[in-house]
Amino acid sequence: MAKKLRVGVVFGGRSGEHEVSLLSAASILKAIDRKKFDVVPIGITKEGRWLTAGEADNLLAGNGETAKQLRAGDPHATPGAKMLNQGVPTLLSPEPAALAATDTKNQLLDVIFPVLHGTFGEDGTIQGLFELAGIAYVGSGVLGSSAGMDKDVMKKLFAQARLPIVKHVTLLRHEWETAPRKAVQKIEAALKYPVFVKPANLGSSVGISKAHDRKELGPALDEAAKYDRKLVIEQGVGGKGGVKARELEVAVLGNDDPKASVVGEIIPGKEFYDYEAKYLSEGSVPVIPAKLTAAETKQIRAMAVEAFRACDLAGLARVDFLMEPDGKRRIYLNEVNTLPGFTQISMYPKLWEATGVKYRDLITRLIELAVERQKEKERNSYSRE
Known part of the structure; x- marks a missing residue:
């Protein structure tokens, strides 16, 4: 035994x-x-x-x-x-x-x-x-974890891999606090309202706000600045008449040969999928699998694996997308989450369950991947002797 x-x-x-x-x-x-x-x-x-x-x-x-x-x-x-x-x-x-x-x-x-x-x-x-x-x-190494946490660095890696991302501006807290008028001008010159304001380094939608105009932008920047020295402001994705973007998610599993789950969709109970919508309120509805065409599903799953590789991830990640609700239905890569929520009702395990991997087996597989990756690292030489 x-x-x-x-x-x-x-x-x-x-x-x-x-x-x-x-x-x-x-x-x-x-x-x-x-x-x-x-x-x-x-x-x-x-x-x-x-x-x-x-x-x-x-x-x-x-x-x-x-x-x-x-x-x-x-x-x-x-x-x-x-x-x-x-x-x-x-x-x-x-x-x-x-x-x-x-x-x-x-x-x-x-x-x-x-x-x-x-x-x-x-x-x-x-x-x-x-x-x-x-x-x-279990999970990604130092580089992948750091890149997966920093939304600014992450977006640069996505852009290098030619993955579609939304327009955005990165701002330092120091810039906002010392020259707020200049900071607002920089944002408004590059982006159209509404915009999402985020701390660059945080997860679970903590510190994220949606600003519909200049009046809401200042408080949103103040909120994000509580959590990080670097702020990311993204142009909102939506349709005519304020129709919200579709929020799509894929679970990725593996090391050097990662696989993507089915695509899921979150229909937020609030205006967007913030911390309260994720963990406190009961209005958000997961749809698994998402209602997409076969071509859209194939594209999103392939992009999820490309994003995983672009950030040099390992073990697991949830990859999030935004999709225009009408018109061309363009798909944008939003972010990767290297240690996503992992309760039995969290999206990452639910996506794999819908793909055919049960929760207990998923935990076992992640531990096996950790051992596999460690053995791969042990093949490396760290000296010339």
């Missing part, structure tokens, strides 16, 4: 999507195949403290305020778990010296499944930690 892989599911974190992460992690922990995997929950508080075992469970249950917090130099805070001097959990370290010092050989992890949406989890930062530890992990 093959040895069970020990999988660490990391969740929580310091981003504005902390609560979304808890929902995704709870769903994964419930569904993961325990016959194949030994599972270790690892929580990170909003303050950046690492929690293990029962303390991580407390965080999931909403008891984070009373949970003991594990930190470097304070190994007794959580019995049975210790930290290296650098603050990296020894669970991640394959170093014999570290193991001898901490007696945690039987607790080493084989794979990390990060369920950390947004900043400090989806942006390449924690992926760098896993790379330093030499451990397999």
Whole structure:
């Protein structure tokens, strides 16, 4: 019988999507195949403290305020778990010296499944930690994660790959705060209202606003500026009479040979698919598969794979599109999400379920892809000897 892989599911974190992460992690922990995997929950508080075992469970249950917090130099805070001097959990370290010092050989992890949406989890930062530890992990690497988080850099990669994107302007928070009139002129010279104003580095539609005119533009820029130093302003896609663009999504799975799911559509209960529409209200309706022609479906699925490759992604990504509601029905690539929401009712798992991959099997496949990618990396030489 093959040895069970020990999988660490990391969740929580310091981003504005902390609560979304808890929902995704709870769903994964419930569904993961325990016959194949030994599972270790690892929580990170909003303050950046690492929690293990029962303390991580407390965080999931909403008891984070009373949970003991594990930190470097304070190994007794959580019995049975210790930290290296650098603050990296020894669970991640394959170093014999570290193991001898901490007696945690039987607790080493084989794979990390990060369920950390947004900043400090989806942006390449924690992926760098896993790379330093030499451990397999689910999802994209440092470069792909960073590119997939930064909407400005992402759009530049899409443009380089000749993928169709909407007109946009990138603005620094400093530009807006020091010369607001000039900033507005720059936006209005390039784009027509309505426009969408977004923080460049954030997910789950946090900080995004729709501005119909100059009066709404200022508050929208202020809102986005709370979350990032770089702001992306996009021209809205729509039809005559204010008809909204269609919001289409594709799930991509794989490493060097990625595959695309069926195409789904989100019909927002609000004016656009913002944070509230995604997670709080019940008015948004998913349509899977989306009602498209065979040619449109083929085009969108091919574009999703091209976008995945353009950003050098791995493991999983949800790729989002905008489609003109009438006329030429032109399709624009909107963005990639390298660690999308992962509850059983989230779009990424639902798209794969509609394609023939069940939720539990999807989790297993992602872990297998993480191991596959780590083996590929181990073929690399890092010195001339």
